[in-house]
Amino acid sequence: MPNTQLLIIDAQNDFCDYSTEAYVPALPVPGAYQDCLRLAQLINQVGSGIGGVLATLDSHHMIDLAHNTSWLTEQGTAPPPFSLVTTANFIARRYRLAAAEVTSEQNDYVLNYLQQLEQMQRPFILWPPHCLIGTQGHNLNAELAQALSDWETRTSKPVTFVQKGENIWTESFSALKAVIPDPTDQATQLNLAVLEMLARSDRLLIAGQASSHCVKETINDILQFGAAGLKHKLVILTDCMSPVSGFEAAVEQFFTELRAQGIRLATSAEIALELVPANTQY
Template identity: 90%
Template sequence: MSNTQLLIIDAQNDFCDHSTEAYIPALPVPGAYQDCLRLAKLINRAGSAIGGVIATLDTHHMIDLAHNTSWLTENGIAPPPFSLVTAADFIAGRYRLAATQVSQEKNGYVLNYLQQLERMQRPFILWPPHCLIGTPGHNLNSELAQALSEWEMRTLKVVTFMQKGENIWTESFSALKAVIPDPADQATQLNLAVLEMLAQSDRLLIAGQASSHCVKETISDILQFGAAELKHKLVILTDCMSPVSGFEAAVEQFFTELRAQGIRLATSAEIAIELVSVNTQY
């Protein structure tokens, strides 16, 4: 029987565009809630043919280099979410760290960080605080969490949960490594153990949020650092992921590039039919 694995990236409440009286998501991605429902439906319908599940959890402290509340403008107020900060901004004092006590060494670190990002041609975006440890926003979407619990009961296997992003001085979009790894923090380095787990699959389904950021960067790292044959095992569940607003065109371009590399893009309904068919053969 083939070994189909499922990698779920950051399918958490804070990214779901679904507010309730009890909770308002911090960083809702349009379409993310329905994505989670479709993924839950796939797991409920065809989960018996899924041999393993890895679910990543974006995990932050309130203090975080990439949170807008950790910064002040030259007017002494927090910049709005989605502000862009450049090295020149930092040098000129247009943006500074909000902490009352910031050492010269730490300011030097931040400047170097911004300069490294610019050499990588990456923007530095300030996000609203999200997926904070111990808050409802950090939890998986509840319908998806229920589907995974039932999958565990049916298969007698456990979901492998993996937290990323706890280091407050670097960004961690990818499930495999930080944007700029911290030499003193092993958790920010390339996660070879997870790469090895993914390599054991015959087919690797990928879903989660957001397609423009954490999903995109995870896929890119898999292609860059994973075994060559892993590329041919990937299946991108296009209806189980959505982009951050404003990044739709970038995602379409990314999907076009993936297709050109021979990577399969499919819907959850298509894959469910295939998994059910395979499962009935055994």
């Protein structure tokens, strides 16, 4: 049986569209909760066919360059989530950093950061504070966490967890590196250890949230920085990931491009049939 590895990207409570009286997710992705349930079912049913699991955790502080609460508008109030900050409106002071004391070096850094993003043709979106370290929102979805715990018990293998996003001055969508790495922070550089771990697989299943952002950027980095043969090992579990609202068409285009490169897209049910003989329970 081939060495099948599972990469789970940011399958955390704050991205799940599931609310209770005690907890409301900060950044729910429509469909994410059901994605987690399908992934948990896959692990529960055919986990014996999965040789290793790596799970990333989006991990933020309250103060973060990409949080809307870290900014102020001309009116002195926090801009609404999903606002776009550009070089032009930063220079015009329509948006400014909210910290009580902002140094000229920090302003210069942010201006340079925005300019680099525009050169990369990337928008700078302000997100609501989410996946704050130590909060319920930072935790994995409960059903998925239980499935992984059971998988560890039955296989005697630990899940490898990787936190990303703790640097407050740069964005970290990909599991492999920050959008603009900080030369003084190794954690924002290309994670060669993770890349090598993924490369050891014969088949790499990819699931998580959101397909439009963290999943997409992780796949793109795998294709850019991984060995040439790695892309032929990828299997994108399309029913175990969902896009942020408004990015549905972009994800469909991304999936079309992946297929054109010969990368496989499949459902969890299709993969389950391949991991163990039909009707065999884990």
